[in-house]
Amino acid sequence: MKTSQTVEELSARYGAPGRIVFRPGHKGRPVAVLVNRYGVAEVALLGAHTLSYRPTGHAPVLFSSPEHPYNRADEVHGGIPVCWPQFGRLAIPGMVPHGFARILLFEVRGTKYSEEMTELTLGVAADANTRALWPHDFDLELTVTLSMKLTLKLVTKNTGTEPFAFTCGLHPYFNVRERDRVLLKGFDGLDYVNAADMSTGTQRGDLPVTRALDHVFTLKAQPKHEFALIDQGLERAIAIVSSGNANEVVWNPGDACTFKDLPPDAARRFVCVEPVSSWPHAVRDLEPGETHELMVAIQSTLPDALAD
16 A cells, blocks of 8 residues: 655655645645746645635635635535546435545646646545445546646546446636626526526526526537636636536535535635536446546636626
C-alpha cells in the first residue's frame, strides 16, 4: 500500500518556486497552490478538490464557505468537488450521494509550467479500500491547468477485465454578489428535469436563479457546450465551457438551506453550474481499457451583456 506524500516530499519533487507550492491543509493533508501571471488556484489532494480560483485583478471565482476548512473528508459545499463514480444518488444502488472520490487521498503524478500556464495532475487507482465500496478496477486522474482560464479534466479508465457503469460530475460553486441578480445564458431551448420532483420542462430565454433550483438539462450532441453566468452584482461574466457531458445541472439550495458548513445567507452567495457525464444513470458501460474524459473550462471576463 502506498504511503501518503508529505508536503516536504512534494515540494522537493514537484514544486517550483513562485509557481507551484505545496502547503499543509486540514490535519496536515497537502494542498497544491498554482500561481502565474493569470492568477492563483488551490487544489487539495484530499478528493482532488479545487478549493479556490482567483484570476489576477478579479474577485474570487469560486465560493468558499467561511464556516469550515475545505481539506477534510466531510461533505463541503464550495470550490469544485469531484463527484465520482456517481453524480447524485440514483446511478449506483447503495452508493453515497455524489460517490466516494471526495474521501480519497489522491497522489501527485506530475506538474509542469511555462510562461502561459501552470499545471497539476493528480490520480488515484483502485485498491482494497475502494473495492470494498465499489467492486471495480479503475484509474482516476484529474488535471488542473491555470492559464487565462482554469481548466479541469477528469479522466476515468477501466483497468479491470469487466465493463462497469458509472457517472461523474464536476461541481463548481460560483461566487456571486447576489444570487437574485444572476442570469445564466446558453440554456434557452433545452429540456430539463426538475430533480426535486422529477417534473419536466423546456427553458425559454435566459435562466434567472431567484429561488431553490435543481434542474438537470439535456444537452444537444456536440463536441463542446458553452454557457455564461452573468453576475450583475460583481459586474462580470463567467464563461463556462464543458465537454464529455450529456447533461448540465444548475443548482442552488434556496434560502431555506440548512447545510451545517454554511452560514444562514450562504445560498445567496453562490450558483452551481455543473457538467455531468449523464444523469440519472450511465448512458453505457465503460469497457476494459476504455477511458472517459469530462472537462470544464472557466474564465472570468467583464461582460458586454451588462451594458444592455
